[in-house]
Amino acid sequence: MKYVSGASLEGVFNPRIESAKKFAEKFELKFATDNLETFFDKIDAVYIASPHHTHYDYIKQALKHGKHVLCEKPLVLSFNQAKEVYESAHEKGLTLLEAIKTAYSPGFLQLLAIARSGQIGRIRDVEACFTKLVSGDVRELRVDEYGGSVTELASYPLLAIVKLLGTEITDFRFDTFIDEHGVDMFTKIYLQYDHAFSTAKVGLGVKSEGDLLISGTKGYINVKAPWWKTQQFEVCYENVQNNEKFFSKFEGEGLRYELSDFISIINGNDKKGFKLTPKESIAISSIIEAFITRQNTTIIKA
Structure with a gap:
């Protein structure tokens, strides 16, 4: 993020609060939380780097809260899930991008x-x-x-x-x-x-x-x-x-x-x-x- 203009890294969510706190301390973030509602209230966009099987639910929740999403690969684990989340992002006017870094x-x-x-x-x-x-x-x-x-x-x-x-x-x-x-x-x-x-x-x-x-x-x-x-x-x-x-x-x-x-x-x-x-x-x-x-x-x- 230090090499990218136009955005700042504010905070981190992790269901294990101690892990969130350690991450926030290491990278000098403003906040750490294990509450998704609190997290979404403080951000405009989210980078999802969680275990594969959690991506689908986190993407849906982020889009529901009006947040742009950059999600690690694999984006989701099925055709129907992928089609659903992309259609949802399009309908809401939000950006959804899969983070396969080679592509960019x-x-x-x-x-x-x-x-x-x-x-x-x-x-x-x-x-x-x-x-x-x-x-x-x-x-x-x-x-x-x-x-x-x-x-x-x-x-x-x-x-x-x-x-x-x-x-x-x-x-x-x-x-x-x-x-x-x-x-x-x-x-x-x-x-x-x-x-x-x-x-x-x-x-x-x-x-x-x-x-x-x-x-x-x-x-x-x-x-x-x-x-x-x-x-x-x-x-x-x-x-x-x-x-x-x-x-x-x-x-x-x-x-x-x-x-x-x-x-x-x-x-x-x-x-x-x-x-x-x-x-x-x-x-x-x-x-x-x-x-x-x-x-x-x-x-x-x-």
Whole structure:
């Protein structure tokens, strides 16, 4: 927030008041509370960074109180929930934005512009991977808090796929390793389009190269790990002498980009909304829901 103009960070809500107080003290906030009504009375907009399964209720309550909402990924855990909250925000004239920070970063936007320009021809395949090793008694690995590779990480590769190929998915399936607690530790997501294929790999218990590969009829684009913090990528051709490298800054952890766009949209700059549209966000939620409900899923016990 220190790098973003037009807004100030005032306070924090947490149902566990001691956690709220510690957070407020650490970041020098004006207030901390475990009462939502008190919280909403003192703010204009809310950033929701709570466990996945609580997002839907917090978004609804914030919109009911007339507050703009920036919510961490995954926005919600089903198609119907996503459709409902976006329609509610639209009806109330409020901004609702999903906080997938990659969507708002300069390097990723540059990548999309080049990929869509026809420079590598027609895109026929997208492969995106995001893995990190996690262990212990943590939220990411708790079934009762919707932990697992897909809910934790899939929003990023799915973002790349829907931004490059669109939301008109014709078929899908999942291959997943499930641990003894029922948590998916590594999952491959296959999405099919009329004109292209795509694969997303996510893992909390399996490590892989976190690349993004976009294959076209005239060439391909290779984005090295961590592609979700897009800082450099290479456009490659049959004749390697024609290859081009592109570089871009990715400041901090990327939060400033989504915060800046969030505030800009609230202030009336609707043009910023193309970076992650409601339709794209709803499509991502629907894919995550399909996995949660184990549609077209092959399960291997890890």
